[in-house]
Amino acid sequence: MRDEDIKVLEAPKLTAAERLFMPQIIDGMRCTLWHMFNTKIRNNMVTQYPERKRELRVETYRGVHRLNKDADGRVACVACFMCSTACPAHCIHIEAGESPWPDREKYPVKFDIDELRCIYCGMCEEACPVDAIELTPHFELVGRSRQEMIFDKEKLLSVYEETKELKPRKNPAVTDYGLTGGQSKEVARPTAEP
Amino acid sequence: MPDIMNFDPNDKTPTIVDRLIRAPGVIIGVAVLLGVVLAVVLVAVWMLWGDAVRALLGSQLGLSIVIIAVTIGLMFSVIATSILFERKIAAFIQDRKGPNRGGFWGVIQPMADGLKFLLKEEFTPARADRPLFILAPCIAFIAAFIGFAIIPWAGEIHWPWMAEGETVTTQVASLDMGILYIIAVGGFGVYGVVLAGWASNNKYSFFGGMRAAAQMISYEVPMGLVLVVVLLAAGTLRPELIVNQQAETGIWNVFLHPLAFVLLTICAFAEANRTPFDLVEAEQELVGGFHTEYSSMKFAMFFLGEYAHIITGSALIVALFLGGWHVWFLPNVDDTVWWAALIKFAVYWVKIILFIVFYIVIRWTLPRFRFDQLMKLAWKGLIPMGLGLVVATGVLVALGWQRNVPANLIANAIVLGISLWYASRSPSPVTGRQDNLPEIEVRPSATT
Ligand code: SF4
Ligand code: SF4
Numbered sequence: 001m002r003d004e005d006i007k008v009l010e011a012p013k014l015t016a017a018e019r020l021f022m023p024q025i026i027d028g029m030r031c032t033l034w035h036m037f038n039t040k041i042r043n044n045m046v047t048q049y050p051e052r053k054r055e056l057r058v059e060t061y062r063g064v065h066r067l068n069k070d071a072d073g074r075v076a077c078v079a080c081f082m083c084s085t086a087c088p089a090h091c092i093h094i095e096a097g098e099s100p101w102p103d104r105e106k107y108p109v110k111f112d113i114d115e116l117r118c119i120y121c122g123m124c125e126e127a128c129p130v131d132a133i134e135l136t137p138h139f140e141l142v143g144r145s146r147q148e149m150i151f152d153k154e155k156l157l158s159v160y161e162e163t164k165e166l167k168p169r170k171n172p173a174v175t176d177y178g179l180t181g182g183q184s185k186e187v188a189r190p191t192a193e194p
Numbered sequence: 195m196p197d198i199m200n201f202d203p204n205d206k207t208p209t210i211v212d213r214l215i216r217a218p219g220v221i222i223g224v225a226v227l228l229g230v231v232l233a234v235v236l237v238a239v240w241m242l243w244g245d246a247v248r249a250l251l252g253s254q255l256g257l258s259i260v261i262i263a264v265t266i267g268l269m270f271s272v273i274a275t276s277i278l279f280e281r282k283i284a285a286f287i288q289d290r291k292g293p294n295r296g297g298f299w300g301v302i303q304p305m306a307d308g309l310k311f312l313l314k315e316e317f318t319p320a321r322a323d324r325p326l327f328i329l330a331p332c333i334a335f336i337a338a339f340i341g342f343a344i345i346p347w348a349g350e351i352h353w354p355w356m357a358e359g360e361t362v363t364t365q366v367a368s369l370d371m372g373i374l375y376i377i378a379v380g381g382f383g384v385y386g387v388v389l390a391g392w393a394s395n396n397k398y399s400f401f402g403g404m405r406a407a408a409q410m411i412s413y414e415v416p417m418g419l420v421l422v423v424v425l426l427a428a429g430t431l432r433p434e435l436i437v438n439q440q441a442e443t444g445i446w447n448v449f450l451h452p453l454a455f456v457l458l459t460i461c462a463f464a465e466a467n468r469t470p471f472d473l474v475e476a477e478q479e480l481v482g483g484f485h486t487e488y489s490s491m492k493f494a495m496f497f498l499g500e501y502a503h504i505i506t507g508s509a510l511i512v513a514l515f516l517g518g519w520h521v522w523f524l525p526n527v528d529d530t531v532w533w534a535a536l537i538k539f540a541v542y543w544v545k546i547i548l549f550i551v552f553y554i555v556i557r558w559t560l561p562r563f564r565f566d567q568l569m570k571l572a573w574k575g576l577i578p579m580g581l582g583l584v585v586a587t588g589v590l591v592a593l594g595w596q597r598n599v600p601a602n603l604i605a606n607a608i609v610l611g612i613s614l615w616y617a618s619r620s621p622s623p624v625t626g627r628q629d630n631l632p633e634i635e636v637r638p639s640a641t642t
Pocket of ligand 2: 076077078079080081082083084094127128129130131132133
């Protein structure tokens, strides 16, 4: 950094009228009053929520989580713990077990997400190597106790059943080593040349 | 009755309660019904105890008591309405719709708010100064209300059953030093805020209280100066005589002292702690300022006190500058029949309500001042201007021109011109404004 790189800026001077504030205040009032009496903008802007709903961008909206199923109806998660590591709110709790299926090593015995603690940042979805966890456009979350708001594996899988028409699973599974009747063997074949 | 335990949030069929609450007809019907009941009760009282009522209304003390009752009732309803209006207007300005679920157009929202405040947990922080903690909202609330005693609501009344030439006045207290009383009581209001800040045992609250004290000290001065301008020209401290002068000549003081009117309005905003002068609560900096630790009804008392303060301030400004109950084509000072008094009363309240709407629009238009700007505005702007106005008005009074519109306007213009000229010469205040900066030359980074 040389001296001539430093540029000293003077704060702009207020004119005398500006220092009286009055012209600015009147200008501001003009703007607010225009909005106040403009019913057209207001009616276009506002969605009366329970009766009408906004159109969400289904692909990117971050609502309740779901756990995807693969083509065979099994839970797609391979219990790699990537999501719970990435989660800034530490709200994913996974217990892994040995997989009963030959195409993967582990599967989640237990998979709990505390929906009250979650900040819906979507990091888990970013982190998942098999696109097993996804956020859905479903945002009306109600429950009568905190316990009820901790979603377990069954609940998360049922969310998938509810939302799979609205938002199909993003990518084909890559867990399938071509051993079972999964999808997309091209992508998944482990012996594929690099 | 919906089953609360098995409530389905997606069930949108309106219940019977929903339908009743949302129907405009029901609410208007209930209001009309209440009005009719009130009228019937009044007529019945008149029929049964006519003599006693006539004696009550005919004596100054009795009429004062009646006016206190009516005014407090009106105050609470106007406060409730202005809270609704505040939220509605805020919403409209921000292109929203505001509360519209409690009743049609949200009309029973204030009641719902009140119920909520009543049912909330009353919380006192540990190691707060308990007596002061409870006393503070009471002081804020009461101080905002008692200013009402000297507002001249509707001039004098001559009831048909009174002796010829006898009148009672519709002021609660007709004091010789009426305006001084307002200044004294208005200064008292900040006491509640400072005590609240002190008693909460919370640094943010304390900061809020300190700011309130500093702000109040600064803005009492220009307010006093501006009142001196009006009082000098009027030659009296009695608010009813000031209103009568305006009504007799038909020239409201705002046409005589427009600059003083603007200054007093600014001071009234500052005294009521409203934006742009709400540094006392300043959510972004001080959590909630002096009321951070307050909850439930104690907080509600601050809230009501703030609105009561607005109404009192508006009533004072209306009396001093906007002709009180006077409108050019309506009954004038000489009319002391009772229905003229009723019309005057209504006109007064209409003016107050219009002024409240002005308050609300300003609140949602202007951002908050920085503290140094606040101080600068008072000490370098309002006080010199107020002093100039006092001098100018003094000269006019000496010349006997105090109700001469052109002379007053010229005096105002001179004061304003001198202020402008001086402001243009004084060093420019530092601002955060970043437009019309000189173009910055972007060079490749100097790596050599
Ligand atoms: S959305 Fe964010 S906070 Fe919620 S579970 Fe996923 S990573 Fe955690
Ligand atoms: S990142 Fe995906 S595969 Fe790994 S544990 Fe989480 S959901 Fe399962």
